[in-house]
Amino acid sequence: MKRDTSQQTLITAVFEASNAALDxxxxxxxxxxxxxxxxxxATLLLEEAWVVGR
Structure with missing residues (x-):
């Protein structure tokens, strides 16, 4: 299975996760x-994604 790692996809996923956590x-x-x-x-999750992707 190929992962889509575009920035928009990542940002959307991060905001969905942060929204679910806030709920x-x-x-x-x-x-x-x-x-x-x-x-x-969202900022924290994006930073974590950036560190993992390095």
Missing amino acids: RLTHLVPDIDRDRCEYAL
Whole structure:
């Protein structure tokens, strides 16, 4: 199976993962700022993907 490693695909997957994580997190912390947390999680995941891809 060939993996599609285009930047757009990676960014989309990262934001989907961070959004899913936030859905679960908001049950624990309902007052959380979703936009800031989504950006922070996406940034972390993109950095991890960059390190793994090096």
